[in-house]
Amino acid sequence: MSTSEDTWLRAATALNLLAVDPVGLGGLWLRARSGPVRDRLIEGLQALPLPLRKIHPTIADEQLFGGVDVSATLAAGTVVEAKGIIGQPSALILTMAERADAGLAGKLALALENHTCHSLILLDEGDGDEEQAPPALRDRLALHIDATDIAWQDTTDVALPKADIDAARARLDTIHADDTVLKHLTQFAQDLGINSLRAPILAVRVARVHCALFGGDEIDEDDLRAAVQLVYALRATRMPEPEPEQQDDMPPPPPDKTEGEQGESETPEDFQIPEEVLLEAVKASLPADLLAHLAKQESKAKTPAGAGSGDKKKGNRRGRPLPSRPGQIDGTSKVDLVATLRAAAPWQPIRRECSPRGTHLHIRAEDIRIKRFEEKSDRLLIFAVDASGSAAFSRLNEAKGAIELLLAEAYARRDHVALVAFRGDSAEILLPPTRSLVQTKRRLAALPGGGGTPLAAGLKSALDMALQARKRGMTPTVAILTDGRANIALDGTANRSAAGEDADKMAKSLRSHAVDCLVIDMSNRPQQALKQLSETLLAPYVPLPRADAQRLSSAVSAVLSD
């Protein structure tokens, strides 16, 4: 397990490596809350041989790629071009990277790939798995550091002298990774469930840089350990099986493969790293709770939560343009130059006569026209499904069928969907908002039934998700599928009356937040309790008709289309 001091040392190593080879390593994903520890790490970035530029997630294309500097242009009367940030080699520091949308991620990824003179540092203040920097960017950066748990007293000054860094950079080209290294790193990436091939490629690079920086002409165990800790630890999706016999099963690379000059003969005695050493290295660099979390994740699907596009998009689509309006240049809105010129045009002769300034364009503040866009927010359909024992007995499978029909419709309307299931003593988010139906279907099919009915917990989970979605600019609708026999209270105790009260409280809370709801009764006989719930929610009540998922689907779409 990782101590705060170790983590700091690793973070410091990462900074030093980045200083040696900022472009080759792509950059650094730093997960930390803002505070003195993070400030200290950012300070360390000064050692990078590139100029540092700070950017933010809502940066405009003009700033990124360059464009016309509107205020300077209007003042000067000739075009003044603003240089784009991406035009010059630099280390870009993206603050609040967890809020970057897929569009910005795409543009930055392109910049990383095309102009091979950039380095990117993602400062990620995200909270939990749901909020993370865009995966497209994370995948391209070698160094991943989680500095959340570093204590201030453990931070020490570990920046290496500039001369050492420069020397390492000069030496880097002379260090080559031999075949054994490649094999170890590739194999290990696969064992950790890291699918992207970028990870081992970057790990090889990190090992080389580490070797160049810390002496040695050949990549040795220390270098590999550093590579594994910095590159693989936070990417791992599972832990390799610990059983030793499994590793014996794994044959050594087949001898018929052409290995080049690296014969297998020197592999065993000269240099071999037992997998356990690397595994220990990874374990050591994981925060304590992450390991437990990984173990939990194993039972769930492989894709980490939040991989969907729906939740990464902040819902603020550019939208269709509307006619422009008079306004002011305040930095937040875009100036519609054409409309501005058009507004100014009729006044030119008069203004020229009034003003001694000569014959150039006379544009005054009142001519400025601002672009407007019509934004459409996406709809999010949250299914809160009761998977308790009682529901399983009655009609869970029918309900699943009905949901699938609804999903097909959601697909046609390009809605986002999310799944919350409640059973046992708590609710679980099976699928964060996404547009991927394949994933939804898969999670739904794998949903088991059994246990109590924590209706209140389910409602709470749905409410949280709805509010989060609304913050991102989506319009949430909650569809509650249950048989209504709430018997687990919010605190997880089996108490029928407390459970009923809690459910009622949560329902009122949903209503007070004005979240659109829909109650689908999947019990065998329509339940009075659910009728009441729907009244509390001010929501339509749809009893699931016997063996007629199609009718349910049409009933629901009738409700939704209002």
Next chain:
Amino acid sequence: MKQPFPFSAIVGQEDMKLAMILTAVDPSIGGVLVFGDRGTGKSTAVRALAALLPPIKAVEGCPTNSEKVADCPEWAEIGSKKIITKPTPVIDLPLGATEDRVVGALDIEKALTRGEKAFEPGLLARANRGYLYIDEVNLLEDHIVDLLLDVAQSGENVIEREGLSIRHAARFVLVGSGNPEEGELRPQLLDRFGLSVDVTTPTDIDDRIEVIRRRDAYDGDHTAFMLRWQAEDAIIRDDILKARKLLKKMKTPDSTLRDCAELCVALGSDGLRGELTLLKTARALAAYQGDKTVTRAHVKAIAPASLRHRLRRDPLDEAGSGTRVTRIVEEVLA
């Protein structure tokens, strides 16, 4: 700038490589859609293809890469009549690109300094006669998708805005890549892609090691690595050029036409674009393999790639349409 990774050095991913080569043989096939996980070499393959392709002849300074002076658009005001060779254009369309950047817009500099209404071409103009590459195509904004659809179909970009009324040729091969787990692509756009291939991360550990080994060699000893693969890239390039010549004389027997039609009827694909693409792709494949006649074998080989995304699809079908196509191909063309 570093030369891109050589096309022939990409390990595995044969479906994707073949599909890309075929669109190079016959650009009218209409583009490739590559769906797969992150880090499987999608972008690498597209950039490599660009470096592999034979250069094109174009009028110097023409924003739309016109082949002849007569083809140059009027608004471009090109002084030069010189024909130069330049590499096949491969233009990236980044996510979140504005409409202005894609279709082109009023040239603000000229508007302000000279008071002229002039057109500043966008990405579509630059992609003419080349490739337009969209990474994460499934995350593209809907209104940009609509625009692309329109242009990809007509081969012409029409701009009617801001007092401009301009049209220019925009014939390009669309290459899109994306990760299906992150969102679906609208069926209308799916249909516009000629071919569709799925790529997966190689699961064989030796393949994976080979990928890393080559990549490391590319990064480490760049010159030697490029030299090593130059010859193999040249073989592919020659094959493509030969195939382009062969394609003009390609014989298409009626029985092959019937095969194509029967297959599409059996699969119930919407519209006739399926048959046309299937036939074109089969012809391109035959040409690439050096055959003079299109046969059933060619159709069979290429059917999954050219039809799998055209089926009237059950959005919840998990098995993937690829298997369905293969099964029906076996039944119909037994």
